[in-house]
Amino acid sequence: MFRKLLSLDEAKEVFKRNFLPKPVGVESVPLSEVGNRVLAEDIVAPLDIPPFTRSMVDGYAVRAVDTFHAEENEPATLEFCGYIAIGELPTVTVKNHTTAEIVTGAPLPKGADAVVMLEYAVRQDNTVLIHRPVSAGEKVMTAGSDIQKGETILEKGQISHSREIGTLAALGITEVVMYKRPKVAVISTGAEIVDLGEPLLPGKIYDINTFTLSAAIRECGGEPTSVGIIPDEMSQLKRALKKTLTMMDMVVTSGGVSVGPKDLIPQVLNTLGKPGIIISGIAVKPGKPTTVAVIDGKPVFSLPGNPTSALLMFYQLVRPQIRCMTGAYEKAPPIVKAVAEKRMFAEKGRRTFVMVKLTGDKNGQLIASPAALGLSGAITTLAKADGFVEISEDQQFIDAGDEASVCLFNPEINREGRKIGVSSSFTRNDPA
Ligand code: AMP
Ligand code: MG
Numbered sequence: 001m002f003r004k005l006l007s008l009d010e011a012k013e014v015f016k017r018n019f020l021p022k023p024v025g026v027e028s029v030p031l032s033e034v035g036n037r038v039l040a041e042d043i044v045a046p047l048d049i050p051p052f053t054r055s056m057v058d059g060y061a062v063r064a065v066d067t068f069h070a071e072e073n074e075p076a077t078l079e080f081c082g083y084i085a086i087g088e089l090p091t092v093t094v095k096n097h098t099t100a101e102i103v104t105g106a107p108l109p110k111g112a113d114a115v116v117m118l119e120y121a122v123r124q125d126n127t128v129l130i131h132r133p134v135s136a137g138e139k140v141m142t143a144g145s146d147i148q149k150g151e152t153i154l155e156k157g158q159i160s161h162s163r164e165i166g167t168l169a170a171l172g173i174t175e176v177v178m179y180k181r182p183k184v185a186v187i188s189t190g191a192e193i194v195d196l197g198e199p200l201l202p203g204k205i206y207d208i209n210t211f212t213l214s215a216a217i218r219e220c221g222g223e224p225t226s227v228g229i230i231p232d233e234m235s236q237l238k239r240a241l242k243k244t245l246t247m248m249d250m251v252v253t254s255g256g257v258s259v260g261p262k263d264l265i266p267q268v269l270n271t272l273g274k275p276g277i278i279i280s281g282i283a284v285k286p287g288k289p290t291t292v293a294v295i296d297g298k299p300v301f302s303l304p305g306n307p308t309s310a311l312l313m314f315y316q317l318v319r320p321q322i323r324c325m326t327g328a329y330e331k332a333p334p335i336v337k338a339v340a341e342k343r344m345f346a347e348k349g350r351r352t353f354v355m356v357k358l359t360g361d362k363n364g365q366l367i368a369s370p371a372a373l374g375l376s377g378a379i380t381t382l383a384k385a386d387g388f389v390e391i392s393e394d395q396q397f398i399d400a401g402d403e404a405s406v407c408l409f410n411p412e413i414n415r416e417g418r419k420i421g422v423s424s425s426f427t428r429n430d431p432a
Contacts, residue, residue, distance in 0.1 A: 005281045005282055005283040005288070005350075006279060006281070006282055006283065007282070007283050007351065007393060008282055008283070008284050008316065008351045011279045011282045011290075011292070011317070012317070014278055014279055015278065015279065015292060015299075015317070015321075018275065018278045018294045019294050019297075019299050019321070021320075021321040021322075021324035021325045022324065022325065023040070023179045023180070023182075023325060023326065023327040024179075024180050024181075024182050024183075024249050024325060025179070025180040026040040026041075026177050026178065026179055026180060027177070027178060027180050028175045028176070028177055028178075029175065029176055029177075029178045030174065030175055031165065031168055031169065031173065031174050031175070031176060034160045034165060034168070034176050034178055035160060035161070035162070035165065036159060036160070036161065036221070037159070037160055037178040037179070037181065037221070038157060038158070038159055038160075038178060038179045038221065038326050038327045038328045039154055039155065039156055039157065039158050039159075039160060039164075039176065039177075039178060039179075040156060040177045040178055040179045040327060041156055041176075041177045042152050042154065042155050042156050043152070043153050043154040043155075043167075043168065043171070043173065043176070044150060044151070044152050044153070045147045045148065045149050045150060045151045045152075045153050045171055046149065046171060046172070046173075047149050047171060047172070048143045048144035048147065048148060048149045049144070049146040049147035049170050049171065050141055050143055050144075050145070050146060051143060052107045052108075052143050053107065053108045053140060053141065053142045053143045054105055054106060054107055054108060054140070054141050055084075055102045055103065055104060055105065055106055055107075055108055055115045055139060055140060055141075056104060056115070056139045056140065056141050057104055057115055057117050057118070057139045058102070058103050058104050058117070058118045059101075059102060059115045059116050059117045059118045059119075059120075059121060059139065060078075060099040060100065060101055060102065060115065060116045060118075060121045060128055060130070061084060061094055061099060061100045061101075061102045061108055061109050061112035061114075061115050062078065062094065062099045062112055062113075062114055062115070062116055062130065062134065063094060063096065063111060063112060063113060063114075064113050064114040064133075064134050064135050064136040064137075064138065065136075066078060066096065066097050066099075066130075067114075067116060067130050067132070067133045067134050068133050069133070070130045070131060070132055070133045071131070071133075072131050072132070075122070075129035075130050075131045076129070076130040076133075077127050077128075077129055077130075078097055078098055078099040078127065078128045078130060079097060079098045079099070079126060079127060079128075080098070080099060080100075080101075080123060080125075080126050080127060080128050081093075081094060081095070081098040081099065081100050082100050082101075083100065083101045083102075084100050084101065084102040084103070084106045084107065084108075084109050085106065086103050086105055086106040087106075088107075089107060090106075090107055090108075090109035090110070092109050093109060093110040093111045094109050094110070094111035094112040095111055099112075099116075099121075099128050099130070100112070101123075102115060108140055113136045113137065113140070114134040114135065114136055114137060114138040114139060114140055115134070115138065115139040115140055116130050116132065116134050116139075117139065120132040146170075147167070147170070147171070153167055153171070154167060154168070156327075157327060157328060157329045158328075158329070159221075159328055160176070160178075179326055179327035179328075181221060181222055181223040181326065182221075182222045182223065182249040182250060182322055182325035182326060183222070183223050183225060183247070183248045183249045183250075184217045184222040184223065184224050184225070184248060184249065184250045184251070184252060184322065185224075185225050185226075185227050185244040185247070185248040185250070185251045185252070186209075186210050186213050186214050186217070186224050186225065186226050186227060186252050186253075186254075187227045187228070187230055187240060187241070187244065187251065187252070187253040187254070188207045188209050188210045188228070188229045188230070188253075188254055188255060189229070189230050189231070189232060189237065189253060189254065189255040189256040189265065189305070190229070190231070190232060190255045190256065190262075190305060191231045191232055191262070192204055192205055193205060193206075193207045193229045193255070194206060194207065194229070195207055195228070195229060196211075207229055208307040208379060209254035209255070209303075209305070209307055209310050210226050210228075210229070212307055212310070212311050212382070213252055213254065213303075213310065213311070213314060214226055216311060216314050216315070216319065217252070217318075217322060219410075220319045220322045220323050220326070221322060221323060221326035221328060222250075222322040222325070222326065225247075225248065227240060227244050232255075232256055232262035232263070232264055233264070234264055234267065234268060237256075237264055237265065237268045238268050238271065238272070241253075241268060241269070241272060241300070242272060245272065245273075245295055245296070245298055245300070248298070249298065249325065250298060250299050250300070250301070250318075250321070250322070250325075251298070251299075251300040251301070252300075252301045252302075252303065252314070252318060253265060253300065253301070253302045253303065254302075254303045254304070254305050254310045255304070255305030256302070256305065257289040257290065257291045257302045257303070257304055257305075258289045258304065259289075263289075265291060265302045266280065266291050266302070269291065269293040269295070269300060269302065270293075272293075272295045272296075273295035273296035274295070274296060275293075275294055276293050276294075276295065277291060277292070277293045278292055278293060278294055279291060279292035282313075283349060283350045283351065283393065284313070284316070284350055284351045284352070284353065285346075285347040285350045285351070285352045285353070286304070286306060286308060286309035286312060286313075286353065287303070287304060287309045287310075287312055287313040287316070287353075288304070288350070289304050290302070290303055290304060290313045290317070292317070299321065301313075301314075301317060301318045303318075307379050307382060308355065308379070308381045308382050311382060312353050312355075312388065315333075315388075315407070315409070316353075333407050333408070334407070334408040334410075334411040335405050335406065335407050335408070336358070336366060336387075336405075336406050336408060337366070337403055337404075337405060337406075338356075338358060338365075338366035338367060338368040338403075338404050338405075338406050339365055339366070339367055339368065339401060339402070339403060339404065340368055340389070340398045340399065340400055340401065340402050340403075340404045341367050341368060341369040341370075341400065342369065342370060342400050343397050343398070343399050343400050344370055344389060344391065344397055344398045344404075345391075345396070345397045346391035346392075346393075346395055346396060346397060349393055350393060351390065351391070351392060351393050352390075352391040353388045353389070353390055353391075354370050354388060354389045354391065354398075355370065355371040355381050355382070355384070355385035355387075355388050356368040356369055356370055356371060356385060356386065356387060356388060356389050356404070356406055357369055357371050357384050357385055357386050358386045358387070358406060366406075368389055368404045368406050371384040371385040385409065386406070386408060386409065387406040387407050387408040387409050388406070388407055388409075389404045389405065389406055389407075390405070390407065
């Protein structure tokens with residue numbers, strides 16, 4: 001039967017009409033476990049940071065006015081009035097023409113409004129010679145100057161990386177309301193696929209997709225669960241999918257979606273619930289047999305078995321949904337501009353993705369070289385590629401020397417790209 005394939009854009013539209021990705025709930029998470037998770041509430045500072053006015057240097061706390069006339073060779077002479085200990089309230093008050101020794105991070109004593117660095121002061125018994133003037137506020141961090149109590153310091157939808165975690169710790173926040181991670185099941189299919197750790201008998205290959213897809217799910221904020229390898233057999237596939245759907249928010253399968261006699265996934269998907277299959281093949285290369293179903297409100301993405309095709313279609317279709325379900329702000333994928341090293345051809349009428357590796361030429365220009373044209377099954381393609389170039393349905397090729405936008409698999413550029421100090425020669429639209 002001849003059926004017109006949906007274009008990638010049409011497929012995305014169809015999906016949108018059938019499934020609205022949204023967060024799957026919230027939970028309170030201890031600070032030690034919030035890394036890479038998404039805030040489900042705005043964080044309002046419960047206190048000032050710093051909580052008290054403190055010295056930024058080791059030196060002498062002074063009244064700035066007492067140092068105004070100080071010069072290198074004609075120092076101001078102040079009376080030593082004591083030490084300011086760190087970690088407690090000062091007992092000393094700095095009066096006219098007196099000074100107290102202070103360390104970095106200690107509270108500024110009453111009366112003082114600036115600190116002279118140790119390098120510009122000389123203590124002689126009970127006097128301190130100040131060789132440089134300071135202005136009021138110098139080398140002092142005022143209470144609330146970093147964060148003010150009541151200020152919204154982090155926003156709902158932000159991902160908590162180390163910097164955000166530092167802010168939460170500074171504020172003494174021990175529990176944070178985060179979005180739950182969407183639970184995504186990963187199923188590999190095929191009689192030839194064996195689990196790692198098993199002996200590799202003749203005709204068998206190790207399961208790659210469980211590992212690549214699980215890692216990709218984790219990278220975009222989902223919680224992957226490996227269901228394992230299911231043989232190409234109707235009742236086993238049906239049972240596995242049915243059970244998985246009850247426990248998970250989404251299912252990603254690989255293999256068994258082509259037109260071979262053992263490609264049973266489409267048949268199975270149409271027996272599990274409504275509406276069933278909504279996308280049955282997409283005009284892309286690689287990834288054409290990609291099949292998508294929605295079963296009683298839960299999406300099932302059935303990707304082709306070729307590891308490169310599976311991962312590429314994951315990036316195109318699955319990743320954006322998982323990201324929305326994590327509650328994170330929508331972020332544009334990381335894209336860099338490069339120059340095509342060779343002519344890259346498109347498959348007629350299909351949106352074509354060419355895996356490329358990035359290198360830098362001597363001028364710091366990024367060069368995109370096809371990792372392995374056309375070999376969608378070659379696993380080394382994945383290992384060599386930094387990202388992919390997209391060629392639209394109506395374009396024949398990207399010529400050697402043309403500008404090519406490369407969508408990166410990871411925001412960092414790998415290997416040679418990094419060695420050439422990429423920061424000056426590429427722009428990316430990833431705000432992080
Ligand atoms: P299929 O889509 O099931 O026809 O598989 C296409 C190709 O990908 C075949 O060569 C499979 O052996 C291979 N393949 C399928 N699933 C996996 C997997 N989980 N890991 C590695 N290769 C796979
Ligand atoms: Mg198969």
